[in-house]
Amino acid sequence: MTFVAFMFYFFEAVAALSALGLALVRNVFYGALLLVACLLALAGIYVLAFAEFIAVTQILIYAGGILVVIIFGIMLTTKISEKPLVVEHSYILSGILAAAACFCLLVFVLSKESFVSLTAYVAPPPVNSVQTIGVSLFSKYMLPFEVAGVLLLIALIGASVLASNIKSKKE
């Protein structure tokens, strides 16, 4: 087993185990930290799948952005109630049944399909993939790019309007 293959299976094991821990843990803060570990391991897998730009975006936006927002949310919600952040589990049997059914269905379908014939062609991209992404983002995908910008603006305004406390200002 080469070093690259060892790193690939190491990242896969870290991602799977931290997701499993996220399903079992009862503390919200530990859950957020486990999600950070899972997302960083996924970024490592993206690098090994020749998607360097996606990996850097994953680290910057998920591990840097979303998780900071979620930890702020955890801090703000505990300040109001001053209760410990222990999460109860409910519907355990139905949750396990639904998740196991979903997993077994996906594994059954995936194991029936064969991707072996396609893997023979897998090679690193011949050109700079970041340059290719940039060029196609501003040529072929210009409209979705602009729509994504508008969506981000709407989400920013909407989140700040929703989170601001308008009632207390009027009183």
Place this chain on the structure above:
Amino acid sequence: MFPTEHFLFLAALLFSLGLLIIITKRNTIMMLLGIELMLNASNLNLVAFNRLLPETVDGQIFALFVIVVAVSEAAVGLAIVLQVYQYYQTSIPDSISELKE
């Protein structure tokens, strides 16, 4: 190099665990974490299938747009969670049942 099935099995596992988290956790922030896990599983599928066509970057660009939508969803979702928390003083989704009664 690595078989594509290994990417897809990991993505299936992450998706099912996200579903399990959304169903079993009695906390809205934990449910948001489960949704993020499911979106990441779909991203992993997109990147893994993009490996099979190395001359294009369509899958990677689709993954970028999924990340953009996930960011918007997390921001708006957490704002809603904060407002619900301030109004009802609880973050258990089952106990917010005003419309049911």
